[in-house]
Amino acid sequence: MSKSVINFKVDSEIKRQAQELAQELGVPLSTVVNAQLKQFLRSRSFSVDDSPVMSDELEDILHQIERDRKTGRNFSPTFTSVDDIFQHINKSS
Structure with a gap:
């Protein structure tokens, strides 16, 4: 499978937090983004869940x-x- 580079702007704090979480899970952030893109293609939809999470x-x-x-x-x-x-x-x- 050939690879492509996608450039897009992301809030710096969101990127930092996402990288930290991906690292905690032991995967690169690109793996997380690829998984989400594949899910988007499979389902032909996307959802946003902004449910509050209690500390x-x-x-x-x-x-x-x-x-x-x-x-x-x-x-x-x-x-x-x-x-x-x-x-x-x-x-x-």
Whole structure:
């Protein structure tokens, strides 16, 4: 298979991050780009997935909140009136 060179502009930070990730995965960035181009040709379509990805720190925080919710820890009771809220606050102080 003969090779061709494609020149296109890419945001410098995107290129740096993509190169780092490809290196972590043990492949050159050109392999990633070739795989995406082949997928584009096979499917005759492309999709963009901009789903937010939670950081490990945020996932840990959410797991802690879920544990607290299940055990009733760090959660206030429900209130039916403003007076009940102030009574709870004053009792907690």
